[in-house]
Amino acid sequence: MEEKTLFEKILAGEIPSEKVYEDDIVYAFKDINPQAPVHTLVIPKTKWRGFPDFENSSSEAIGEYMKGIARVAKELGLEEGGYRVVFNWGDDAQQTVQYVHAHIIGGRQLTWPPG
Ligand code: 5GP
Numbered sequence: 013m014e015e016k017t018l019f020e021k022i023l024a025g026e027i028p029s030e031k032v033y034e035d036d037i038v039y040a041f042k043d044i045n046p047q048a049p050v051h052t053l054v055i056p057k058t059k060w061r062g063f064p065d066f067e068n069s070s071s072e073a074i075g076e077y078m079k080g081i082a083r084v085a086k087e088l089g090l091e092e093g094g095y096r097v098v099f100n101w102g103d104d105a106q107q108t109v110q111y112v113h114a115h116i117i118g119g120r121q122l123t124w125p126p127g
Pocket residue numbers: 018029030041042043044045046053099100106107108109110
């Protein structure tokens with residue numbers, strides 16, 4: 013069997029994390045190396061390794077995940093001021109964990125373009 017990724021272990025409670033929100037669709041926890049006052053990772057309970065997996069997944073499941081990310085941002089109090097959602101896929105984007113995760117980044121004025 014394939015070795016579990018770090019985020020699957022966090023989801024299973026095998027590795028501790030600072031949970032900020034959870035429901036049937038998503039699990040959200042603080043990034044260990046925050047890049048802004050708010051830096052939360054939102055992982056789906058459906059296993060997707062990365063964006064290429066979306067092509068063969070149901071639109072409904074992907075849509076529910078997106079709605080889950082929006083719920084977490086609202087819970088974090090970011091809806092009014094705004095926030096950035098980042099997905100990294102692959103080496104050029106420096107994805108380090110092979111399990112889909114959204115970075116919700118906010119709580120300060122963000123700059124553009126990103127590095
Ligand atoms: P990626 O570069 O794959 O898009 O993002 C992975 C993120 O996971 C990074 O921002 C990194 O700081 C975070 N991270 C790595 N290991 C851990 C961990 O053990 N716990 C938590 N909470 N975050 C982690």
